[in-house]
Amino acid sequence: MxxxxxxxxxxxILYASFWIWYGGNGDPISQTEGEKMLAQVESYMVSNLKTRPRAA
Known part of the structure; x- marks a missing residue:
């Protein structure tokens, strides 16, 4: 060829793969789901900031 x-x-192929992976086949997240995910990210960040030493 x-x-x-x-x-x-x-x-x-790249376009089709991205389209299938990213969108078109599900509902958007609800406000409750978004708040739950945000809380998980915040708790992860807080726990990592406490355990990781700061750069000098």
Whole structure:
């Protein structure tokens, strides 16, 4: 195959893979789910900041 054909097919595969992975097949998160995730991130950050020494 020609380089241009391979390039177009590769771009199509990458686009399709990203589209399938990222969106189109589920509902957005609810406010409750978002708040729960944010609380988990905040607790993770707080616990890591307490245990990791600061740079001088």
């Amino acid at each position: 020609k380089f241009k054909t391979i390039w177009v097919v590769l771009l199509g």
